[in-house]
Amino acid sequence: MRYSKPREIILEELKKVKTHPRGDELYQIVRRSLPNISLGTVYRNLNLLTQQRNVLELFAGDFNRYDGNTSDHSHFLCRECRRLWDFSMEPQEVDEKACELGEGFCIEGRHTVFHGLCPDCGKGLKGLSE
Template sequence: MEPTPKPRMTKQKKVILEELKKLDTHPTARELCGIVRERLPKISLGTVYRNLELMSKQGIIRKLEVSGAEMCFDGNPHNHYHLRCVICGRVADADLPLIQGLEDSMAEKTNFQIISHNLEFLGICPKCQADRKRQRDASLN
């Protein structure tokens, strides 16, 4: 049996991945395109999006899809949890250990073959909390 060939890493794909991995945020394709254009001024949004989709399918990065929100991308392909601000939409990694046995428990209870799972906590980020407090304080004065 022949080994599976490694995915081809074009210059554009390499720059997109490098820039994504530098971020501790989870940008949309449009946001990441703006960052990548600093290094590759002629790159199109379509090229960035196609490469993100491809890298997501290859397991190099993660695509975060939430109903009603624009897709975000995560340079960390390993299973981990996220926090999402319900006001500004910012997504951050939740620094928690994975719940061991969760997928096995779900498979036993449902007879589904579990492939993966996403756990996302919803809340209000510190910046939005501060903005709300400032607005409340201003309305009291």
């Protein structure tokens, strides 16, 4: 993969923001540094950076969101306002049935999605160890 200035700035700006912007929201941010950047360039590079694991693609709420923080952490999605919060609590620490009113978050449930390669798509990989 070849170096590109737009890609460098896209990653840089994503790492700066604490929220989890959608592609088009990040486009608006990046446009402040690169007024002529194209929306497609942002999306294309977000997909690239996701594949390289330089950014995290979050499927939560309604649209794809991107997170420049690739370290393992959870999120909290409010069913009312649809905001996506960073959430440091580990899944196993939380009694999901209880409304954690003390913390201010009323946790109604959780959903864990593992990701990687399924048996079909991981076949080539499996071959390496055989």
